[in-house]
Every structure is written in structure tokens, then in C-alpha cells.
Amino acid sequence: MTDKSKKSTESNASNASDLEFERPITELEMKIKDLEALSQSSGMNLNGQLNPLKARLDKLIQDVFTKLEPWDRVRVARHKERPLTTDYIQLMIDEWVELHGDRLFGDDPAIVTGLAQMDGERFLLVGHRKGKTTQDKIACNFGCAHPEGYRKALSKMKLAEKFGLPIVTLINTPGAYPGIGAEERGQAQAIAMNILEMSRLRVPIICVVIGEGGSGGALGIGVGDRVNILQYAYYSVISPEGCAAILWKSGDKAPEAAKALRLTADDLQQLALVDQVIPEPLGGAHRDPAGMAQILRDALLAQLRELKRIPTDRLLEERFDKYRNLGNDASVLAPAGTASPADSTSSSSPEKASEESAG
Amino acid sequence: MAMGWNRFRKKKDMPSGLWTKCDQCGAMIFKRDMEKRYKVCPECDHHFVLTGPERVELLIDEGTWIEEFAELSATDRLHFVDKVPYTDRIEKTVAKTGRNEAMIIGSGQLGGRPIVLGVLDFAFMGGSMGVIVGEKVTLAIEHAEREKLPLILVTSSGGARMQEGTLSLMQMAKTCNALGRFDSAGGLYISVLTHPTTGGVIASFAPMADMVLAEPGALIGFAGPRVIQTTLKQDLPPGFQRSEFLLEHGQIDRIVSREDLKEEIGRLIDFVKGPVVRAREAKVAEAEG
Numbered sequence: 015m016t017d018k019s020k021k022s023t024e025s026n027a028s029n030a031s032d033l034e035f036e037r038p039i040t041e042l043e044m045k046i047k048d049l050e051a052l053s054q055s056s057g058m059n060l061n062g063q064l065n066p067l068k069a070r071l072d073k074l075i076q077d078v079f080t081k082l083e084p085w086d087r088v089r090v091a092r093h094k095e096r097p098l099t100t101d102y103i104q105l106m107i108d109e110w111v112e113l114h115g116d117r118l119f120g121d122d123p124a125i126v127t128g129l130a131q132m133d134g135e136r137f138l139l140v141g142h143r144k145g146k147t148t149q150d151k152i153a154c155n156f157g158c159a160h161p162e163g164y165r166k167a168l169s170k171m172k173l174a175e176k177f178g179l180p181i182v183t184l185i186n187t188p189g190a191y192p193g194i195g196a197e198e199r200g201q202a203q204a205i206a207m208n209i210l211e212m213s214r215l216r217v218p219i220i221c222v223v224i225g226e227g228g229s230g231g232a233l234g235i236g237v238g239d240r241v242n243i244l245q246y247a248y249y250s251v252i253s254p255e256g257c258a259a260i261l262w263k264s265g266d267k268a269p270e271a272a273k274a275l276r277l278t279a280d281d282l283q284q285l286a287l288v289d290q291v292i293p294e295p296l297g298g299a300h301r302d303p304a305g306m307a308q309i310l311r312d313a314l315l316a317q318l319r320e321l322k323r324i325p326t327d328r329l330l331e332e333r334f335d336k337y338r339n340l341g342n343d344a345s346v347l348a349p350a351g352t353a354s355p356a357d358s359t360s361s362s363s364p365e366k367a368s369e370e371s372a373g
Numbered sequence: 374m375a376m377g378w379n380r381f382r383k384k385k386d387m388p389s390g391l392w393t394k395c396d397q398c399g400a401m402i403f404k405r406d407m408e409k410r411y412k413v414c415p416e417c418d419h420h421f422v423l424t425g426p427e428r429v430e431l432l433i434d435e436g437t438w439i440e441e442f443a444e445l446s447a448t449d450r451l452h453f454v455d456k457v458p459y460t461d462r463i464e465k466t467v468a469k470t471g472r473n474e475a476m477i478i479g480s481g482q483l484g485g486r487p488i489v490l491g492v493l494d495f496a497f498m499g500g501s502m503g504v505i506v507g508e509k510v511t512l513a514i515e516h517a518e519r520e521k522l523p524l525i526l527v528t529s530s531g532g533a534r535m536q537e538g539t540l541s542l543m544q545m546a547k548t549c550n551a552l553g554r555f556d557s558a559g560g561l562y563i564s565v566l567t568h569p570t571t572g573g574v575i576a577s578f579a580p581m582a583d584m585v586l587a588e589p590g591a592l593i594g595f596a597g598p599r600v601i602q603t604t605l606k607q608d609l610p611p612g613f614q615r616s617e618f619l620l621e622h623g624q625i626d627r628i629v630s631r632e633d634l635k636e637e638i639g640r641l642i643d644f645v646k647g648p649v650v651r652a653r654e655a656k657v658a659e660a661e662g
């Protein structure tokens with residue numbers, strides 16, 4: 015697998031929509047298709063040959079995808095054909111009314127918000143939008159939102175709170191947009207405000223990382239009662255490329271960085287940073303978007319119905335407690351409330367400014 | 374004169390030298406003069422980065438500081454190894470700074486007013502926020518809430534600590550979660566942004582204050598200027614992401630020089646106090662009869 019991850023960086027520029035570890039799968043699929051075509055045109059029954067091939071295909075997909083390295087998973091999460099927020103809206107939502115604009119500056123296409131209904135459950139949907147066509151992608155800045163995107167999300171979430179609608183967020187961003195306008199309009203403040211307000215909104219919030227969970231840009235719509243992640247999605251403090259460039263001084267070390275960052279769905283569940291990993295169809299969501307949408311819909315409906323039975327005060331208390339101890343390791347830190355400052359206070363007079371440290 | 378100048382110039386790199394060179398204007402400064410001005414260049418007003426303990430000394434009345442949770446030390450939950458194991462980095466930094474983490478928290482008096490103070494120390498791994506930094510910020514917030522004290526947090530940070538991965542990212546949520554409750558309870562929080570404050574710290578607890586102050590010339594922004602430059606492939610406007618730029622764009626309340634900082638924070642506390650602080654004062658007054 016180490017060889018594979020090395021190759022994967024080299025073949026980044028390839029135009030093929032499948033990743034190099036998917037190529038044996040694609041080849042076998044082509045073979046099966048050819049045989050099927052032959053069977054149809056000639057009227058011959060080729061099941062004797064087809065069935066073993068199909069069984070081999072399933073096993074091959076399973077083999078390839080259970081052995082994926084973290085960096086391969088990052089690349090699956092970014093797969094060209096991976097379903098996006100807009101796909102889920104189409105495939106999973108029964109009724110949809112998009113709401114636009116932050117009322118302050120603009121309507122950031124990189125975040126979509128709207129009223130949604132699914133099997134009778136009404137909620138507010140907030141999601142990153144990456145764009146399908148090249149033109150779309152550019153308009154959406156490839157899913158990198160500006161402050162107006164985060165403020166649009168917050169204004170609609172407040173609307174949801176006022177009318178008692180639960181909130182579902184679909185996270186899929188490489189990160190918040192790094193640009194002059196974004197900084198001028200307070201990118202950091204917009205994200206911080208969302209994180210803080212989402213911790214105390216008085217309606218159920220369900221978050222799902224559906225592809226890329228890129229740092230603060232993801233967390234800006236990522237605080238909730240249930241945080242889910244799809245099997246091949248990732249969630250990280252920094253992109254593997256960025257981390258490699260800073261710590262390894264080489265962008266080529268992204269596969270190593272991806273491994274070290276522990277950013278896969280399984281890692282995050284082990285670290286208790288996500289509540290649930292939602293399985294993807296065999297070979298990843300991009301191989302069966304409709305199947306993925308069905309799985310996600312079922313998971314969301316179950317959680318919506320579970321959360322709406324919890325009284326609001328208790329819901330908020332549980333959310334608070336979850337975030338209060340997030341990332342804490344019981345062996346190092348006592349759970350909140352049990353530690354008293356008196357137990358562990360070390361008094362010291364102010365240290366004199368060291369003569370040596372001038373700047 | 375020339376000889377003397379050269380002699381001091383050579384000495385400038387030596388840690389115990391009497392002179393130092395200003396990063397900004399290049400002037401040779403007599404260290405004692407600068408220390409009298411809390412490490413501000415007497416020639417150009419450039420604010421040098423203070424260490425955490427220096428910041429505490431700047432803001433807290435002598436003999437009143439009680440540090441808390443100083444023993445909490447950075448931990449390597451992910452067994453993170455890049456070119457160097459994270460545990461080695463921690464060890465080296467602890468040895469260098471004599472401190473266990475980048476965050477210093479405690480309580481003391483600011484011009485006779487009891488406060489809770491938290492300071493992020495850039496000297497400790499660039500003031501980056503991992504689990505323990507997030508925890509200590511949260512403990513400071515909870516101390517202020519419990520004791521009904523004003524909360525002052527001073528930041529200088531490169532952002533979230535990469536070596537703790539998504540655990541670091543989630544400290545943004547942990548700290549804001551605690552601030553939400555403190556805010557709802559009517560607590561008073563004044564934030565002081567100093568050079569540099571970027572990434573996960575400026576995108577979480579740092580700007581979520583009742584009043585946001587900044588030292589002059591501090592670099593403050595979500596994305597680092599180099600990242601933006603690389604993405605946009607264009608030069609950045611002069612003064613971009615500096616305190617003055619943030620003030621102009623409505624992102625902060627005031628720019629305050631270091632020599633005025635303590636007095637100014639005291640004045641702001643006296644002006645607003647906040648329901649929580651007032652409740653405490655009423656209780657104290659009642660107890661005193």
C-alpha cells in the first residue's frame with residue numbers, strides 16, 4: 015500500500031475520473047459490460063462466465079476499499095463523482111425551498127440554505143456547495159465559503175430556531191476562503207460566531223461530514239447534537255498538503271501527513287470526536303449516489319425522530335456537556351466539574367521579565 | 374564612538390547583550406530603555422512580542438497573581454511524528470520555556486480589580502491551541518463564571534496545533550461552547566489581540582468578547598498572508614491584516630498601546646462591569662455591611 019500511496023501523488027494530474035487504485039475495478043467492469051453486450055447481441059447465455067466475474071468484481075472492490083490508506087480516503091472524499099450537497103437535495107429531499115442571502119452583504123453560493131421536508135419531517139438544511147460544472151465550481155469557489163456564507167447560515171439557523179425547526183448541515187469544504195475580501199469582512203469572526211451560536215441554538219442540530227471536513231470552514235456549520243461522518247469522508251485541522259508543507263517542508267509528503275493527522279472516519283470515532291460513522295455503498299458513495307442518498311436519508315430520519323423527543327433543556331445540556339469535554343482524555347483530565355482549582359493550584363509571584371528576551 | 378558602535382553591534386546577537394535592534398525601524402535600542410516601555414521601541418513604537426509571564430506582569434498588580442493548572446502539560450494523543458516526534462517537540466519547548474503549555478491562566482488584581490486572566494504564550498510552540506490549551510481557556514472561562522469576575526484573555530497564536538489533529542480543531546468548539554454559557558450568564562469578557570493572532574484562535578474564542586482590543590501593528594487574520602498570497606497570486610495591500618486594517622474594517626473596538634493597556638482595561642471594566650460582576654460586588658458590599 016505504501017507503493018500505491020506514492021503512485022497516487024504522482025498520478026494526481028491524470029484526467030481519468032477514477033483514482034488509480036480503482037483502475038483494476040474499472041477494467042473488470044468494462045470486461046463484464048462487454049460480455050453482457052455480447053450476450054445481448056448474440057443471444058448467447060454467458061451467465062456461466064459472467065457470474066464468476068461479477069463475484070470477483072465485488073470481492074475486488076471490497077479488497078481495494080478495505081485497504082485504503084488515509085491519503086487514499088482523502089482522495090475518495092474529493093472524488094470528482096462523489097455526491098455533493100446539491101445531489102442529496104435532489105435525491106433525498108421530498109420538498110425544498112431555497113432561501114438566499116445574509117441580509118448584510120451578499121448571497122454566497124458556497125453555502126446553500128433552505129427549508130426541507132423528508133418523509134413528513136420538516137427541517138432547515140444548510141450545506142456547503144462545491145458546484146458540479148466548471149462554471150459552478152468557480153462560482154462556488156470550490157466550496158470555500160466567505161463570511162457572508164457563514165452569516166447566511168446563521169441567519170437561517172436563527173429562523174429555524176424561532177419556528178422550532180431542527181437543523182441538518184451537510185459539510186463538504188476544503189476550508190473557508192482565504193482572500194482579501196474574506197478577511198476584510200471578518201472571516202474569523204463569522205466562523206467563531208457560528209460555532210458559539212450553534213452551541214446554544216434551541217433546536218436539534220444534526221451535522222454530517224459528507225466529503226471534506228476542512229478545518230474551521232467545516233466547523234463553522236459543524237456544531238450539533240449529533241455529528242456524523244460518511245465512511246470515506248475526512249475531517250481535519252488542516253489539509254494533508256498544508257500540513258506536509260509546514261511540518262515536512264514538502265507538499266509531496268501529504269500521504270504521510272494524512273496518516274499522522276488521524277483524519278479518517280474510523281480515527282475520529284475512536285477519538286470520540288464524531289457520534290456516528292455512516293456506511294457508504296460498496297466502493298464508496300460515488301459508485302452509487304442514489305444508494306448513498308437512501309442510507310443518509312434513513313440515518314437522518316432516525317436521528318431527527320430521536321432528537322425531537324428530547325426536551326429542549328435536556329438537549330442543550332447534553333450538547334453543552336458533550337462539547338465541554340471534547341477531546342479530553344479521562345486519564346489526563348478529570349471530567350469537568352470534578353476538578354477544583356484548589357486541588358491543583360500552584361501559586362507563583364510574577365516572574366521578572368527576563369533580561370535575555372528582548373524580542 | 375565608531376568603535377563602541379561596532380562593539381555593541383557584535384554583541385546584539387548575544388542573549389545577554391545590553392543592546393538590541395528593532396525589527397521594524399532597525400534602530401539600536403538600549404534594552405533597559407525598552408524594558409521600561411514594556412518592550413516597545415522608543416524610536417518607532419514597534420511592539421515586540423511579550424512572553425506569557427511578561428504579559429502577566431504587565432497586567433497584574435505585583436504579589437496578587439495566583440496561577441492555576443500550571444501542571445497541565447501538552448499530551449501526544451495521536452502519537453504524531455513528522456520530521457520530529459511531537460513528544461520531542463514538547464520536551465524541548467518545556468525545557469526552553471520552563472512551562473508545560475502555551476496557555477497561562479490564573480487570577481489576580483488589575484489596578485485593584487479582581488479579574489481572571491488567560492494569556493497565550495507565543496514562545497511555546499507559536500501559542501498554538503491543542504487539547505490542553507483549549508481546556509485551560511475553558512477552565513479560565515468557568516473560573517470567571519463561578520467567581521463572577523471579569524475575564525481577560527490575551528492572545529498570540531499561529532492557530533490550532535497540527536500535531537493534535539482534529540482534537541485541536543474541536544477546541545474551537547469547546548472554548549466557544551463555554552463562552553456561550555458565560556455570555557448568557559452576563560459575564561464580562563474583554564479580549565486583547567496581540568501579534569500575531571491567526572487561524573483557529575482568531576476563529577474561535579478570541580473575537581467572541583464583549584469588547585475586542587488590539588495592540589498596534591499586530592497581525593490578525595483567519596488565513597496567513599502567505600496562504601492568501603499563494604492562493605490569489607497577487608500582492609496584498611499594504612497594512613493588510615494589521616490591527617489598523619481591522620479597525621478600519623470594523624472588526625475590533627480599539628487599538629491600545631501597550632503602555633496604556635492595563636489602565637484602559639481597568640477603565641472598561643469600571644464602565645460596564647456586567648450583571649455578573651455587579652452581582653459579586655453587591656454581595657461583597659453586603660458582607661462588609
Ligand SMILES: [Zn+2]
Pocket residue numbers: 395396397398399400414415416417418419
Ligand atoms: Zn523601532
